[in-house]
Amino acid sequence: MKVFDVVVVGGGTAGITTAARLKRAAGNLNIAVIEPSGNHFHQPSFTFIAAGLEQPQLGKRAMSEVIPTRCHWVRDALTRVDAENNTIQLSSGEFLGYRVLVLAPGLTLDVESVSGLGESLSDRNNPVCSIYDSSNLDKCRTLLSQFTGGLMLFSMPSGPIKCASAPFKIINLIDDQLRKSGVREVSRIVFITPYPGFFGLPGYEQTVVENAKRRGIELLQEHEVTKIDARNRQVLLTPVSEIAATRNIRNVRYDFAHITPRMRAPSFIRESQLHHGEGTQSDWLLVDPFTLQHPRFLNIFGLGDVAGLPTMKSASAAIKQAEVVALNILSLFKAGKAHSLPARYNGYTSCPLYLGIGKSLEAEIGYEGQLLPSLPGSPFSPSRVSWILNRYIRPKIYWNKTLKGL
């Protein structure tokens, strides 16, 4: 059995950034990255790509191009962690050993949480799409370019999801595109959410609501899409409160539906002894919220979307977490034994809220909703700087610096 100094599970934002940082700081470490996919995705670009503002190639590179030099890429999926014996098993049946394990496998789209969604996404004749599915972006683009008016639905699921602003920030970009082509006048846009509002974060919510009102975007609150009836082109809804139930809205017809499914931790985490096991983060990976170390298995760290942390899941969060995890692993190797770790994560996460083409604001917060703005001016006011940063600058920084551990 091969044994590595560090095994990183997942070659996404969190995994590659951590591996690159470790390799840059300690070139002698023998690091393996376990990743089944042949491509790496910059998911923040998906919103621009689906709205027809960017070319699809902006969001994708061959995995071989982003695996850090002199890291060993194992093109396979992890199926089981044997934390007692510092061993992992791969889907090929092979076992690998580790001195330190970094778990960064992201999350799983729970497509089955909406009955009929899987079939609807792959059916070219059914106008249902999702920007959360990298293989569905072309369909989103095509549907939008062919849309001639009617009822557009956009849904938000319950439970933690990555980039919690994406289900509604895409609406504002599409709204502007429809206005340009003259189709908006003959369209209705409805946002269906199990929550009382769009985003929920005080301060930001008001800006988002005012923007939606100005655009004539309707809010159907406290309802969740649970089924797609493809034949009758309608979504079936489940009310999530008694008051919502009294409104007796059970289905809505659509001419275009953008569905965001629920999201879960990968099954190998849920079925292991590594998850929280109770509370709101129950299925998600248990790690110390500050050091990102597993509290029981001290040579296991977890970060990115899989981590059960009381903050929003985002690429910005994963990148900050990677800095902390890399520093703490280096410290662990240096000390040669368990000790108090030096680097601490403050919960930083950033969700850009696009209020329209050219207008955006950054929801940058830490644990307990602490505001951590990095741009000048009021964090609740839209700015052109935020738009330029997200649309043009961040993707370049991501490919050329972040993934290289810089």
Ligand SMILES: Cc1cc2nc3c(=O)[nH]c(=O)nc-3n(C[C@H](O)[C@H](O)[C@H](O)COP(=O)(O)OP(=O)(O)OC[C@H]3O[C@@H](n4cnc5c(N)ncnc54)[C@H](O)[C@@H]3O)c2cc1C
């Ligand atoms: C539409 C959309 C818009 C977004 N917009 C933003 C934004 O504007 N700003 C922002 O900060 N964030 C945004 N995000 C969120 C951001 O992309 C994610 O939070 C981030 O990619 C999380 O990184 P990760 O490494 O944890 O997961 P991922 O980047 O998803 O990577 C996980 C990797 O693990 C691999 N994997 C899965 N299972 C296994 C296994 N069993 N064994 C081995 N490997 C495995 C996967 O193949 C994948 O490569 C957006 C996401 C979406 C979908």
